[in-house]
Amino acid sequence: MNIVYNARHAAHAPQQEFFRGRLVPAVDRPERAAQLWQALQHSGLGTERPLRDHGLAPLERVHSPAYLRFLQGAYAQWQALGGTGEAFPAVWPVRTLRHDIEPRNFSGQLGLYSMDNGTPLTAGAWEAAYWGAQAALSGLDALAGQGAGASAYVLTRPPGHHAGRDFFGGYCFVNHAAVAAQAALDGGAARVAVLDLDYHHGNGTQALFYDRSDVLFVSLHGDPLTEYPFYLGHADERGEGAGLGCNLNLPLAAGTSNADWLVALREALACVSAYAPELLVVSLGLDTSADDPICSFSLGTDEFTAIGRSLAALGLPCLLVQEGGYAVEAVGAHLLAVLGGLAR
Ligand code: Q9C
């Protein structure tokens, strides 16, 4: 098991976030990655691989240059306006409003490039997210030449799967899994599958590849009729154009039993297998656990181990990228269960 750690995740240290119109303690805090890293170090499960800088070009294959430019300079703009602490958007270009003009006003830009006000933009968000993408790319490097059963785990935060071509949201700024998937294709792979196991639907990843047949996106998640991100992730989204049939959503009701979750996992894995990808990228959210403070599935150690075992059974090169998972005291054990199940 190859492991890449983005220690610069800690540059993104939000104090608060909006929830139902009030400021509450931030959920995606550095402590959760510190716990994951500590668990990994004591496990003897893997070998740390170097984090190498691949530059901006691989991010530009997935995100728009204007969005990346905005993200890099956003906090400086906020500070120049006298802003302190985290910046939060408050206005969005919804239906009937224009998306083709970048306002000069910072608040206008913040809304243009975001999907919610629950994602704190901190001084270090860009640094942490940029190096998260580099970590994912470094994980991909580690897999090269290691053969079919090889795997790599990328420990980073903030997460990535809600971030789209030109917007942040759901705690995500740069879509690390998508950057890695696109880089694998650019490196010569014909087909890449992304399996998203986070509690929340990976709207960013789905949208990025929706009309393409070279990426299969399969996701198990809380039903967006009641769960974030609400506006994508429904079962009738099957892809479009050349990508028709290359998108599979398996929404599950909040409170779904572990037995039913595992049935859906089997269906997802069968779909991945049938696609015969050259690489599997797993958006590994651990917020499906019974311990998670903001989610409503009940997975425990047995189920996390089963995830690892069934990934190993696919026999594909596998790049696991950390997404959500907010039960600071429990995430370490859950990660080790997945990686222990996967280790061979
Ligand atoms: N105070 C990921 O797990 N809203 N994102 C939650 C709770 C958004 C989570 C509000 C949750 C997004 C990658």
Ligand code: ZN
């Ligand atoms: Zn999540």
